Amino acid sequence: MEFAAKGFDGASTRSIAERVDAFQPQINYHFASKEALWEAAVDHLFGMLANAFADLPPLDTAEDPITLGHHVAEALRRFVHFAAAHPELNRIMVHEGTADSDRMRWMADRHVRAWHGNITAAWRSLREAGVAAPLDPDRVYWVIVGASSLPFVNAAEVRALSGDEPTDPSWVDGHADDIVAMLLPGLPTPR
Amino acid sequence: MEFAAKGFDGASTRSIAERVDAFQPQINYHFASKEALWEAAVDHLFGMLANAFADLPPLDTAEDPITLGHHVAEALRRFVHFAAAHPELNRIMVHEGTADSDRMRWMADRHVRAWHGNITAAWRSLREAGVAAPLDPDRVYWVIVGASSLPFVNAAEVRALSGDEPTDPSWVDGHADDIVAMLLPGLPTPR
DNA sequence: GTCTATAATTAGATAGAC
DNA sequence: GTCTATCTAATTATAGAC
Incomplete structure (x- = not known):
C-alpha cells in the first residue's frame, strides 16, 4: 500500500491507481478526495483488525485473573500475527501518530482509542493479579504495539540487517512467543 | 524536522528551508541535492546518538554477566532518554525501514548494522547468564527499539489518547524503568 | 463507469543579479 | 553566500468525450 510505504504526502494518487x-x-470519481481515499483505507484495515479478534472473548469478561491472562496472551499472539500479515496498518499508524494533525485525531478518535482503553484496563487487572510484567498500565499500550509490530513495519530492514524473513511463520510464531513470555512471565504453562 | 514528520517524499525543500x-x-547550494541533505541529517542524528553513549563502557568488555547486565541496563536507559529528546532519529528510521530502497540500505549499512550487532551479541551473553528475559537474540533488537521509542515517535498520539506528556522527565524515567524491568528481570537491585 | 486531456498547483533544481 | 526569478516535471483535481 502506497500510504503505508510513503506516508500520506509521499503517496501519489497516480501510483495508487x-x-x-x-x-x-x-x-x-470513486472517492471525494485523496483524504477520503485514505480514510477508507484506514477504515478497511481497522475492520480487518477487528475481524482478527472477533472470535475472542472480550477482555473485560474474564472470571479470574489467570483466565484473563490466557485471553490476553491469545490476543497478543493474534496482534503479532496480524501485524505480520498486514504491516500496512501499523505503518500508517506510526506515520500519522508523529504529528498533531486532523488525520491523526480522526484515526485516534475513530479507531485507536477503544483498543488503547481496553488494553490499558486489562493490564490493570493483570498487574493486580501479579501475572503481568511490572509495566505501568498507562505505558503498556506503546510497549505492546512497538515491540510487536516494529519487525514487520520495518521488514525490509530486518532482511537487510540479518537476512531473516520476518514473515516466515516460524519467525512470526517465535516473535509472538517472545512477546507473551516477556509481558506475562507469571502466566502458568505459557502455551 | 521535516524528514522525520513527513518522510523523505513528503518533506519539501521549501518547508525545510x-x-x-x-x-x-x-x-x-549548500548540499548537492535533497538526498544529500537527508544523508547529512541522518549522519548528524546518529552522531548525536553515539555521543549519548560515548562515556559508557563497550558492551563487549564486561568481566562478569551481572556487570554486563548493569551496563546494558544503563544503555537501555540512555536509549530511552535519547529517543525522548530526539524522536526525529527513530521517526526517520521507522519511515525508511519500511521498504527496500537505496536510502534504507545506506542507513542500515552505514549506521544501524553496528548497533544491531552489538545489541544482539550482548543479549546472547545476558541470556547465557540467565539475567535477561527469554527473548531470541535475533529478535531482541526490534523489541528494544520498538518498545523504547514508539511513545516518543508517536508523542502526538500519546497526548491525544491519554493526555500524558511523554517528554516529561518523570514519564521518560518511568518508561526507562519499565523497559529495564521488562527486559532484565533477573538483574539484582535494579537501579 | 472508463479514459483522455488538461487545468491549477507545487515539487526539486538552476541561472544569474547582487 | 543571499536571494529573485524561473525551468521542468510531477502533483491533485476537474471537464468532457465515449
Missing part, C-alpha cells in the same frame, strides 16, 4: 491497474482520475 | 529561515535554493 497504477497498483490497482486503474487510471488516476478514477480515484476522484 | 522555511524552518531555518532560509530560501529554498540555498539547500541546493
